[in-house]
Amino acid sequence: MAARWLVKTxxxxxxxxxxxxxxxxxxxxxxxxxxxxxxxxxxxxxxVLYYHTGDERSVVGIAEVVREAYPDAxxxxxxxxxVDLRPVAALKSPVxxxxxxxxxxxxxxxxxxxxxxxxxxxxxxxxxxxVAMGGGEKKL
DNA sequence: GCCAACGTTGGC
DNA sequence: GCCAACGTTGGC
Numbered sequence: 001m002a003a004r005w006l007v008k009t010x011x012x013x014x015x016x017x018x019x020x021x022x023x024x025x026x027x028x029x030x031x032x033x034x035x036x037x038x039x040x041x042x043x044x045x046x047x048v049l050y051y052h053t054g055d056e057r058s059v060v061g062i063a064e065v066v067r068e069a070y071p072d073a074x075x076x077x078x079x080x081x082x083v084d085l086r087p088v089a090a091l092k093s094p095v096x097x098x099x100x101x102x103x104x105x106x107x108x109x110x111x112x113x114x115x116x117x118x119x120x121x122x123x124x125x126x127x128x129x130x131v132a133m134g135g136g137e138k139k140l
Numbered sequence: 141g142c143c144a145a146c147g148t149t150g151g152c
Numbered sequence: 153g154c155c156a157a158c159g160t161t162g163g164c
Contacts, residue, residue, distance in 0.1 A: 008150090010150090032159075033159085034159095053149085053150060053151085054150080054151095057150090057151075097151080114157085114158085115149075115150060115151065115156085115157070115158095116148080116149050116150065116157065116158060116159080117158095118149090
């Protein structure tokens with residue numbers, strides 16, 4: 001079974017709509033060590049929940065890792081990594097942070113417990129729960 | 141190596 | 153606009 005993850009993005013900076021338009025993107029700019037550990041652990045084919053921060057604060061879609069960790073020296077600082085993601089499916093309805101927080105089964109996930117972490121693992125049970133709360137996958 | 145000060149993120 | 157959480161930096 002492929003691993004499951006969640007990535008956060010500010011929609012003003014790089015949105016789900018932008019990912020759909022681009023077809024795939026290098027997930028660069030991550031400058032946090034805990035997040036880097038997770039990026040390095042991602043394998044091709046892993047599924048990734050796509051979360052918008054800011055005003056939306058919702059899980060909006062599902063992406064897939066199409067290229068495993070490779071160097072991201074976009075600021076000239078070697079040692080950071082990025083992966084490539086492509087969109088796989090939308091959620092029929094976005095799942096808001098408020099919904100996640102209101103669900104006792106999800107009270108332990110990193111999205112709730114570590115608000116500032118931008119790349120995090122999601123276990124299978126939490127994954128299924130969130131996708132179900134979103135009404136399931138909607139084809140692109 | 142410890143810890144106070146400071147900066148950043150992101151929710152409220 | 154505020155503030156809690158938490159990562160980073162720098163003095164000692």
